[in-house]
Amino acid sequence: MDQVDIVIIGAGIVGLAAAYELALRWPDKSILLLEQAAAFGRGLSGRTSEVIHSGAYYPPGSLKARLCVSGNKLLYEFCRREQVPHRRLGKLIIARDDDDLKKLESLLAQAAANGVPEAGLINVSQLVALEPGINARAAILCPSSGIVDSHRLMAMLAYRAEACGAMLVYRHEVTGLQQAPNGGFQVTFQDAAGTEESIGCQCLINAAGLGADRIAAMAGIDIDETGYRIYRCKGEYFAVNNRKAKLVTRLVFPVSIRELKGSGIPVIKDLQGRMRLGPDAHYASSASADYTVQPANARLFFQLVQGYLPFLQPDDLQPDLAALRPRLQTPCGSPPRDFLVKHEVDRGLTGLVNLIGIESPGITCCLSLAQYVGDLLEPVAGKCHLPGRG
DSSP, X not given: OEEEEEXXXXXXXXXXXXXXXXXXXXXXXXXXXXXXXXSTTOSGGGSSOOEEOOSTTSOXXXXXXXXXXXXXXXXXXXXXXHTOOEEOOOEEEEEOSHHHHHHHHHHHHHHHHHTOTTOEEEEHHHHHHHOTTOOOSEEEEETTOEEEOHHHXXXXXXXXXXXXXXXXXXXXXXXXXXXXXTSSEEXXXXXXXXXXXXXXXXXXEEOOGGGHHHHHHHTTOOTTTTTOOOEEEEEXXXXXXXXXXXXXXXXXXXXXXXXXXXXXXXXXXXXXXXXEEOOOOEEOSSSSOOOOOOTTHHHHHHHHHTTTOXXXXXXXXXXXXXXXXXXXXXXXXXXXXXXXXXXXXXXTOTTEEXXXXXXXXXXXXXXXXXXXXXXXXXXXXXXXXXXXXX
């Protein structure tokens, strides 16, 4: 059986960032990334808002808050250095009534606690000067928010990872894993021809996105007992008529966004100047990958945004794309969950790092998540010679 130092499962943006970071950190280690699709970014990472988040929305001290603020800076630096298309548009978090104003004050305090740079409250006249098409009473302006070409970003991460020595292999689906007798893991996979093979590794990183709970279960973890089970949450987007897309220039998020419940839907801009509304959020009814957008939902989207986008008409909205997100929050209404990033040492699985429930702000956090994984593995991968290269 062949042997490498580190196996990464999943070539979404987090798996690619991990391959790049670990190959850079440990140039003497052999790193293999296995992806079941024909190319990188074919799952969640290829169907996102492409927003670089500031970190204002997440509870202080949470992984999402910490890694979003640090990841924001790392991502801008990487994009500038590697010439990945991006733009620091800024985000407006808007309040439309008295309840929203109270939430806005609380959110501003949270942004300060999280270390979000330059976030500040603006009044209605300042808001009108920035975005005359938006109807709101006040807003938080987050200048550090922006947008990125996520496909070019993934392509550059893949290129840099391979340049640093990582091996990226596609059309290889992981079908089983078990602990090796002398430590580490044996990973079984099936290639495009249906041939099944195995490879040994000392460290294993589960960045399998929507399938991350399945990989954790292969390692013998009870995903229900541990709260590792993923619930697929579907989000749809509608594109706005190109002529009216020019009437908003920044990202606009209601202070209560429609994350399963709320009073509005984000307004997203892309690098071409297009405007999209979304995503909304509702749990998928089946385990199948349904990426259809229901045209009838345009009316619901319109009803949710017409109060703060008064220039829109129902026929301005056209179906765009849909995405499935890996939620750890249960459909029965459990509290929101943080990213789950865990080195499973206490379960006797030294060298296994699970990344489960990595949804938004996953793009913003991709590089900081990769660094965090490297730090978790440092006692195993950084201080001993592993079987592999040399």
